[in-house]
Amino acid sequence: MMAESSPVRFGILGCANIARKVSRAIALAPNATISAVGSRSIEKATAYAKENGYPSTTKIYGSYEAVLDDPEVDAVYVPLPTSLHVKWAVLAAQKKKHVLLEKPVALNVKELDVILEECESNGVQYMDATMWMHHPRTAKMKEFLSDSQRFGQLKSVHSTFAYLGDTEFLENNIRVKSDLDALGALGDAGWYSIRAILWTSDYELPKTVTALRDPEFNEAGVILSCGASLSWKDGRVATFYCSFLANMAMDIVASGSKGNLRVHDFVVPFQENVAPFYTVEGSWVGELATSIHPAPSEHQVNTDLPQEALMVNEFSNLVGSIKGKGSKPEKKWPTISRKTQLVVDAVKASIEKGFVPVEIIY
Amino acid sequence: MMAESSPVRFGILGCANIARKVSRAIALAPNATISAVGSRSIEKATAYAKENGYPSTTKIYGSYEAVLDDPEVDAVYVPLPTSLHVKWAVLAAQKKKHVLLEKPVALNVKELDVILEECESNGVQYMDATMWMHHPRTAKMKEFLSDSQRFGQLKSVHSTFAYLGDTEFLENNIRVKSDLDALGALGDAGWYSIRAILWTSDYELPKTVTALRDPEFNEAGVILSCGASLSWKDGRVATFYCSFLANMAMDIVASGSKGNLRVHDFVVPFQENVAPFYTVEGSWVGELATSIHPAPSEHQVNTDLPQEALMVNEFSNLVGSIKGKGSKPEKKWPTISRKTQLVVDAVKASIEKGFVPVEIIY
Numbered sequence: 001m002m003a004e005s006s007p008v009r010f011g012i013l014g015c016a017n018i019a020r021k022v023s024r025a026i027a028l029a030p031n032a033t034i035s036a037v038g039s040r041s042i043e044k045a046t047a048y049a050k051e052n053g054y055p056s057t058t059k060i061y062g063s064y065e066a067v068l069d070d071p072e073v074d075a076v077y078v079p080l081p082t083s084l085h086v087k088w089a090v091l092a093a094q095k096k097k098h099v100l101l102e103k104p105v106a107l108n109v110k111e112l113d114v115i116l117e118e119c120e121s122n123g124v125q126y127m128d129a130t131m132w133m134h135h136p137r138t139a140k141m142k143e144f145l146s147d148s149q150r151f152g153q154l155k156s157v158h159s160t161f162a163y164l165g166d167t168e169f170l171e172n173n174i175r176v177k178s179d180l181d182a183l184g185a186l187g188d189a190g191w192y193s194i195r196a197i198l199w200t201s202d203y204e205l206p207k208t209v210t211a212l213r214d215p216e217f218n219e220a221g222v223i224l225s226c227g228a229s230l231s232w233k234d235g236r237v238a239t240f241y242c243s244f245l246a247n248m249a250m251d252i253v254a255s256g257s258k259g260n261l262r263v264h265d266f267v268v269p270f271q272e273n274v275a276p277f278y279t280v281e282g283s284w285v286g287e288l289a290t291s292i293h294p295a296p297s298e299h300q301v302n303t304d305l306p307q308e309a310l311m312v313n314e315f316s317n318l319v320g321s322i323k324g325k326g327s328k329p330e331k332k333w334p335t336i337s338r339k340t341q342l343v344v345d346a347v348k349a350s351i352e353k354g355f356v357p358v359e360i361i362y
Numbered sequence: 363m364m365a366e367s368s369p370v371r372f373g374i375l376g377c378a379n380i381a382r383k384v385s386r387a388i389a390l391a392p393n394a395t396i397s398a399v400g401s402r403s404i405e406k407a408t409a410y411a412k413e414n415g416y417p418s419t420t421k422i423y424g425s426y427e428a429v430l431d432d433p434e435v436d437a438v439y440v441p442l443p444t445s446l447h448v449k450w451a452v453l454a455a456q457k458k459k460h461v462l463l464e465k466p467v468a469l470n471v472k473e474l475d476v477i478l479e480e481c482e483s484n485g486v487q488y489m490d491a492t493m494w495m496h497h498p499r500t501a502k503m504k505e506f507l508s509d510s511q512r513f514g515q516l517k518s519v520h521s522t523f524a525y526l527g528d529t530e531f532l533e534n535n536i537r538v539k540s541d542l543d544a545l546g547a548l549g550d551a552g553w554y555s556i557r558a559i560l561w562t563s564d565y566e567l568p569k570t571v572t573a574l575r576d577p578e579f580n581e582a583g584v585i586l587s588c589g590a591s592l593s594w595k596d597g598r599v600a601t602f603y604c605s606f607l608a609n610m611a612m613d614i615v616a617s618g619s620k621g622n623l624r625v626h627d628f629v630v631p632f633q634e635n636v637a638p639f640y641t642v643e644g645s646w647v648g649e650l651a652t653s654i655h656p657a658p659s660e661h662q663v664n665t666d667l668p669q670e671a672l673m674v675n676e677f678s679n680l681v682g683s684i685k686g687k688g689s690k691p692e693k694k695w696p697t698i699s700r701k702t703q704l705v706v707d708a709v710k711a712s713i714e715k716g717f718v719p720v721e722i723i724y
Contacts, residue, residue, distance in 0.1 A: 155587065158601065207576075213572065214593045229589070245517055250654070251615055253615060257526060264624065264658060285610070290630065291633055
């Protein structure tokens with residue numbers, strides 16, 4: 001958590017709403033600072049910088065290119081619509097900028113591979129902006145899942161990530177536009193549930209992915225709700241449901257041979273500074289099977305910094321090591337991003353092929 | 363809850379372990395009494411009656427037939443292995459005994475229809491022994507699910523029912539024997555999850571049922587773990603996982619357009635006299651999407667009688683009305699039992715056909 005001697009200087013590409021949250025996170029992270037923001041409209045960028053309390057030293061640009069050309073920018077945060085990711089992430093990498101990429105990271109793994117190869121060949125760090133990965137609760141939950149005595153072997157996991165889009169959202173949000181975020185609810189909400197399942201499974205890819213029948217689409221054919229089942233060679237199964245048409249829920253329910261993990265706000269905690277999860281182990285019925293013991297235990301995990309600031313901090317630590325110590329980029333982040341995208345692609349392919357099982361080829 | 367003037371007199375067929383729980387329930391229910399018990403061994407029946415504190419007036423028989431021939435038996439509780447249900451439930455109905463039938467009720471819907479037709483033509487009440495249906499918590503949860511303002515329209519539901527069989531169970535329990543309970547975990551644990559899904563869906567049958575790939579089987583080919591997805595015409599989806607190979611979990615996680623319901627001990631509550639469930643409605647993100655509000659609310663539902671005694675009470679009320687007032691048997695119970703069996707059959711068929719979608723024909 002200790003700040004590097006010189007903080008990582010971020011450039012922000014675009015004035016997306018989500019960038020407001022990440023801008024605050026950059027301000028909160030001890031090893032990062034906002035150096036520049038670029039928009040296609042310099043007026044918009046100026047107003048955005050002001051509204052979001054950017055440092056007075058922030059350089060305001062009327063294009064994304066200008067941010068990438070600024071030698072005082074070490075890293076870029078890319079919250080642009082998904083269809084623009086491959087262009088701008090590749091350009092960023094070519095300009096030797098480290099890339100913190102908003103999800104869904106790409107329209108398909110072919111596109112993502114172009115981005116990842118460019119990052120690798122230019123020696124820059126890549127990370128997708130899946131914030132919950134960086135909450136200390138996530139590490140605590142992983143401790144439980146990894147405990148062969150408490151959780152045992154993973155048998156089944158279900159994840160839901162849904163929220164209810166209002167009329168404005170369902171008509172105008174980029175997440176439902178076929179030319180901007182063509183993956184719809186699968187790329188947006190589904191990304192998190194798929195990541196949750198892979199995280200629970202120690203990132204071992206499933207053998208097959210089968211979409212649940214009858215997703216809901218808008219008139220442009222963009223997915224508004226869908227789901228899938230995943231199966232592994234050893235009998236493990238996973239299911240998920242993602243939706244823009246249901247009340248907000250962010251669940252992971254994992255069954256191990258010896259214990260269970262439950263969390264209901266895994267993507268964004270109910271509260272910023274403390275987050276709950278629930279475990280139980282060795283459950284059994286009492287006399288005459290009229291009760292079950294023990295009841296699950298609640299665990300609360302505190303955090304001084306919000307998860308998105310911890311993400312920025314982790315990313316900046318890696319960037320700092322590359323800059324200051326000549327370290328290699330951390331491969332974990334591109335690897336799990338690519339695996340997540342592979343499953344997203346498989347769900348989409350299964351839907352398009354009539355809900356047949358799709359094999360994952362790594 | 364008021365006792366009829368003369369309590370319903372139960373005969374118990376066999377000395378199954380689960381019958382101990384139901385025997386206590388009959389003793390607790392104000393409108394029921396144990397009148398007789400039969401086993402293939404009169405010594406076993408005698409010992410069983412003594413161990414379980416049966417009234418001294420209980421008649422002990424060395425056969426199931428003798429219980430059915432006793433004119434002082436109004437109703438029978440049938441906890442025999444599933445493969446014996448059709449024989450003994452049909453005989454009971456023919457002898458004008460009302461039938462409280464342990465689940466899984468039959469090996470397939472064809473068998474169940476034989477039972478149901480015999481009950482109907484003999485004017486006796488049929489009910490399956492799905493105890494959680496009778497807990498006052500279940501009615502409270504249904505109130506929430508039925509509230510168009512709080513829960514809205516059902517979009518997705520997931521249920522898990524699992525418990526970890528030990529070596530003794532996995533080798534010798536009737537639930538893993540192909541000649542006794544050939545449906546294995548699907549008939550035992552899956553029955554509850556399927557019922558939970560149908561209950562959540564107001565018993566509207568899904569259009570298709572698709573088994574999850576790669577269930578686990580024992581050497582005799584009996585299912586030890588499996589799952590399925592269910593889909594309705596309107597985009598609703600459901601998934602479940604049932605298992606003898608995972609720590610005990612009894613979850614329903616339901617997503618509505620406006621709210622969510624969660625319960626983690628739906629089959630047998632953690633405590634006998636008070637049971638929790640969790641609801642949340644109108645969830646949304648706070649400023650900058652750094653928190654979610656509201657957090658779910660816990661609801662505790664008290665019950666004076668355990669759910670299995672409430673089941674006996676409800677069944678006995680119906681029997682009492684038929685006996686005392688000439689009422690017709692309540693059709694709700696055979697109807698939902700048959701629907702549950704139809705889905706069980708569809709999951710089995712889907713597994714056998716290679717995980718293809720199976721249409722439900724009612």
